[in-house]
Amino acid sequence: MTAGGSSSAPAAPAAVRAAELLAPEHRDAGAAWPADGYLDLIGEDTNADAAADDEVPGTGITQALMNTRIVPTIYERWWRPSLARVAKGVTGPGMAEEVRIARLLMGLSRGDTVLDVACGPGNFSREFARDAGEQGLVVGLDGSRTMLERGAEELREDPEISNLALVRADATGLPFADGGFDGVCCFAALHLFADPHAALDEMTRVLRPGGRIALMASVRRQLTLPPLVPLIEKTSGMRLFESADLTDALAERGYAEIHQRLAGMVQFVGGRLAAEG
Numbered sequence: 469m470t471a472g473g474s475s476s477a478p479a480a481p482a483a484v485r486a487a488e489l490l491a492p493e494h495r496d497a498g499a500a501w502p503a504d505g506y507l508d509l510i511g512e513d514t515n516a517d518a519a520a521d522d523e524v525p526g527t528g529i530t531q532a533l534m535n536t537r538i539v540p541t542i543y544e545r546w547w548r549p550s551l552a553r554v555a556k557g558v559t560g561p562g563m564a565e566e567v568r569i570a571r572l573l574m575g576l577s578r579g580d581t582v583l584d585v586a587c588g589p590g591n592f593s594r595e596f597a598r599d600a601g602e603q604g605l606v607v608g609l610d611g612s613r614t615m616l617e618r619g620a621e622e623l624r625e626d627p628e629i630s631n632l633a634l635v636r637a638d639a640t641g642l643p644f645a646d647g648g649f650d651g652v653c654c655f656a657a658l659h660l661f662a663d664p665h666a667a668l669d670e671m672t673r674v675l676r677p678g679g680r681i682a683l684m685a686s687v688r689r690q691l692t693l694p695p696l697v698p699l700i701e702k703t704s705g706m707r708l709f710e711s712a713d714l715t716d717a718l719a720e721r722g723y724a725e726i727h728q729r730l731a732g733m734v735q736f737v738g739g740r741l742a743a744e745g
Contacts, residue, residue: 483507486607486633489581489648504624506616506634509643566655566684567595573682573727573738574651579603583649583674585639585667586610586657590619590632596653597632606632607649609639640666647676655684658714659707665717672721678743681723687711687735711735 486507487498494509501507570592576582578601584593587608597606610616616634623632637643639654640663652671658664664685671681688708711730714737718726723739 482605482631482633485605486635489607489644491643491645494643501633501635505620506636508613508636510611510636510638563591567592569729569736570653570655570682570684571596571599573736574653574680575740576600576651580650581605581648582607582651582653583642583644583671584608585642585652585654585671586660587619587634588612588615589622590616590634591622592653592655593619593632593634594622594626594629597629600631602631604631607644608632608634609637609642610634611636611638640670642670642674644674646673647679649674649679650676651680651682653682655682657685658683659686659709664707668717668721672723672741675741677741680740681718681738683714683735683737685709685714685735685737686733687730688733708733709735 481503483501483503487495487501490498497509498507570576574580574582576596576599578599580600581604582596582600584590584596584606587593587610590608593606593608597604600606608616608619610619613636616636619634623629623634635643639657639661652675654667654671658667661667675681686708688710711728714735715726715728718737718739722742724742726739727737729736
């Protein structure tokens with residue numbers, strides 16, 4: 469049975485159910501999870517104009533831009549699709565296809581409980597919430613206040629989605645208890661983390677046995693000239709993974725049924741965490 473259960477009774481509010489997934493040390497904060505906003509577990513000061521001394525450490529200009537007010541406003545319609553198209557090439561999958569790939573890699577079905585890591589303004593999170601249905605639950609997690617503010621605004625404007633909760637937290641120190649999620653998605657972000665392998669450890673920890681992970685990240689192909697790799701990584705803050713880095717990392721962490729699809733400088737990787745026993 470999935471974490472969403474099979475009961476036909478009305479589900480509790482998303483914030484209440486999401487708070488139940490938190491690790492014990494965050495339960496008190498989770499009790500104040502706002503139904504129409506996001507729970508901030510990084511800084512108590514939620515004023516976006518305040519000094520950013522509690523921001524998640526960034527790796528370069530790309531991640532820094534995510535904390536501005538401009539990028540979240542244009543992210544869903546122009547920023548993310550345009551950058552992805554450049555990275556994936558003209559024959560690579562579009563945004564709708566990316567959502568489909570994420571669904572397939574996670575084996576997403578009704579009633580599932582899903583964690584969307586680095587959710588941005590929640591465009592994928594909202595799609596997952598529709599797929600998971602009323603008995604399912606989606607938690608969108610990001611480190612950017614401005615992205616989550618935009619996501620909360622979008623959520624308030626879509627009253628049909630009642631099974632999505634947003635939280636501000638660090639992907640390398642997820643605030644959830646072990647084994648609470650059926651699926652974890654992290655698209656277009658792992659290559660921006662200062663410690664992507666620590667993030668993978670955390671995503672694995674919060675997955676239930678038999679749960680599935682879906683990743684979209686960079687990949688260095690033959691079309692990427694080796695001398696340019698350090699320059700790209702230094703200026704953008706974007707790590708270029710080797711083609712076997714993530715598949716090997718998943719295998720080392722106990723995943724099976726590992727799949728990989730390459731498109732330009734992007735890779736889609738997924739796997740199923742081994743079941744207990």
